[in-house]
Amino acid sequence: MRKWIFSGLVVTMICSLFSATASAAGKPPSFVSVVMDGQKIWFPDAQAFVDENNRTLVPVRFIAEQMGAKVGWEPKTMTVPIERDDLHIVLTIGDSTALVNGKEVVFDSKAITSGGRTFVPLRFVSEALGAKVNWDSPTSTVFISIQEDANAKYDEWGRLIRTTHLPKNAKDYPYILADVPNEAYEMAYPYSHPTDSKVSSVLYSTIPEFNKKNVDIWMNRLKTFGALWLNIDYKTIDDTWAQAVFATKVQSSNAELKYIRRYVEWVKENKIQTEGYLDPEPSMIYKDGFGNNYVRSKFRIKFNSFTESKNLLYDERFPNDRKFDKQVWYEGYADISLSTNVGGDWGSTLKVDPGASLFRNYFIRKADSE
Structure with a gap:
């Protein structure tokens, strides 16, 4: 089994939002793949991208729900509550701090909105929810690991094989x-x-x-x-x-x-x-x-x-x-x-x-x- 689990690894890469402006300038936006426990997550519209701090931001709903969490939206306070079991996270749009079970945690990327989706730092949310992340540069892929299956088989690209x-x-x-x-x-x-x-x-x-x-x-x-x-x-x-x-x-x-x-x-x-x-x-x-x-x-x-x-x-x-x-x-x-x-x-x-x-x-x- 190929393992893609590394804690504390900073996910860095060079890419941008999928935007016609970027492609028109001759600098193509780079597609960032996200693989969770060996299976790709297909985002329905807005794609993962990297902000000015070289941190990967993802549409929060699709990542968190894959991890079994519930994601809400509070328009008056511009906050995103994320809950799973006894874990409670509150992210604020435009802020680089979050509340995790009432404790303030500082991270180096702000939660933002784009194209009607809320984007949050992948590594922060993944690790706050108990997952681990790894960046594979040759394939521009972020790997998220929640649980391991000792009997599972994976290909050279960390993808789960079915039989x-x-x-x-x-x-x-x-x-x-x-x-x-x-x-x-x-x-x-x-x-x-x-x-x-x-x-x-x-x-x-x-x-x-x-x-x-x-x-x-x-x-x-x-x-x-x-x-x-x-x-x-x-x-x-x-x-x-x-x-x-x-x-x-x-x-x-x-x-x-x-x-x-x-x-x-x-x-x-x-x-x-x-x-x-x-x-x-x-x-x-x-x-x-x-x-x-x-x-x-x-x-x-x-x-x-x-x-x-x-x-x-x-x-x-x-x-x-x-x-x-x-x-x-x-x-x-x-x-x-x-x-x-x-x-x-x-x-x-x-x-x-x-x-x-x-x-x-x-x-x-x-x-x-x-």
């Missing part, structure tokens, strides 16, 4: 994760060469480049691309954004940069604003036999503003015949392609393929309201 209610094609994968639904595993694979394609169980067992060090590099590149790709604001987007997106791709010529710049102009003309995130799953990679490796990724996206429901993303397969509702979160899984133009030792060179699409091999639906 029951398996998908029909479980043999295609090195293992099945507890927090990934069977429908994601059972999606059809992208078009491929029938004799040269390989499923992830084969890739990880036969190809040396498929090791954690390389895969972490690939996943971070996908997250960077996704943060730029899915967070758009017509008010601030500029050529810096275009060049940043281009830099995430495998570059054989400057032709694609011209297309990205055309999209930037369309964003301004069509008044497009979107927000979202892309979370690639390292254990779900498929090689199509033509040089592309598809990474199955969970995504969430919301189309906040547009004049025409057309080409809302930089994606040649965007379904223009489908009408997306504004201000509504959509979610699903998609296979995002990575490729390289480097031969030999290509392990660290995979980047986003120029033809990568959220709508090539995917499913999407309205997200459950929270």
Whole structure:
């Protein structure tokens, strides 16, 4: 069993709020994963971020309730009461102090509100509620541990493996994760060469480049691309954004940069604003036999503003015949392609393929309201 339990560890990282402003400036917001007892917490909208003090802030309701606590809201006093058994915590918005069972405790981040959600310091709330936290830099993941199961098995990324209610094609994968639904595993694979394609169980067992060090590099590149790709604001987007997106791709010529710049102009003309995130799953990679490796990724996206429901993303397969509702979160899984133009030792060179699409091999639906 892989243990991710370290007390007193300061969780530090470099990232920002998911905001179109950040992505438009060419500096993509970084998706921070939160894993609790081996299972990812999927926030319905606002994502975990890091404040100016390099402390991770999270939507308090979703973290605390996962720990069995009740979370309230007192608008008159701007306070957030959190209760579990005989533990009573009161956080005040805009304040860096809290009351824990009547005793004042000082911490180095303020509780804030953003996008209609209350954000609080992850480490303070986790430890105040009896959990322990750890920050894993290569994967930009916060691990929260509440209780250990001596019989549980975890993968190299600290994720809980399940052995029951398996998908029909479980043999295609090195293992099945507890927090990934069977429908994601059972999606059809992208078009491929029938004799040269390989499923992830084969890739990880036969190809040396498929090791954690390389895969972490690939996943971070996908997250960077996704943060730029899915967070758009017509008010601030500029050529810096275009060049940043281009830099995430495998570059054989400057032709694609011209297309990205055309999209930037369309964003301004069509008044497009979107927000979202892309979370690639390292254990779900498929090689199509033509040089592309598809990474199955969970995504969430919301189309906040547009004049025409057309080409809302930089994606040649965007379904223009489908009408997306504004201000509504959509979610699903998609296979995002990575490729390289480097031969030999290509392990660290995979980047986003120029033809990568959220709508090539995917499913999407309205997200459950929270």
